Amino acid sequence: MIDIHCHLTSARFKHDRDAVIQQASRRLEAVITSAIHPNEAEKALRLCEKYPSFVHATLGLHPVYAAELTDEELEAYLNLIRRNRSKIAGIGEIGLDYHWISDSIRIGKMKKVFIDFLQLARELDLPVVLHLRNAIDEGLDIVMKNKMREVVFHCFNGTTRQSEEITKNNYYVSIATNILRSENIQNVVSKVPLQRIVTETDSPYLGPRRKRNAPQNVSLVVDKLAELQGLSPTEVDEITSQNARRFFNIGSQNSFKTSAP
Ligand SMILES: [Zn+2]
Structure with a gap:
């Protein structure tokens, strides 16, 4: 199983980050941590170095932060991503968020930054992870146009x-643990x-139950998908993991686990 999107650099893991990763590595093949701000990027890259082939990273800028960066800071961040092209699995999360962003100046900046990151992904030939809140149609339109x-x-x-x-x-589509409590997601994804x-x-x-989430809970998503699609969890795991490997171009070797003493 692969958790294609989590935030291992979050402060909520600061006391037990390594234990969380070790625990996840017992159940999962790989995890992909997503940096949502430049100040998380180096941390995410260090985790990839520490847990080779198990922790992968995507680097992006969450739309709620898009308007906060100056042009110089944005350019510096794009260049940092370029320099680390070979170490990352994708660009993200990036996108649009109309739940948190409502004034027109910030919306304009958010859209411009979104396009800047899409162009970077094309330049570097990397896949993108989209965050679209109240903006799926618009986001789809933008990625198709680009x-x-x-x-x-x-x-x-x-x-x-x-x-x-x-x-x-x-x-x-990436299905998260909130499928457990959303009838809409269950209906659609079936x-x-x-x-x-x-x-x-x-x-x-x-x-689940609004407690701190952890990567190994991705197994709950696999179980739910299996139930909804009338398949076994193993069948669902095989296909969705293969999708993730191909999409992010990551191998099935968890070398940190196999090389650990
Ligand atoms: Zn996220």
């Missing part, structure tokens, strides 16, 4: 029509082809 090839809609919570448009374009689904926890967020 001719993005590898796109995953993180923490998908849209409609059947939206899931069909996403999969028709060979993009992916009809999405497994070949277009990947799994995530978004930990430390979206925990």
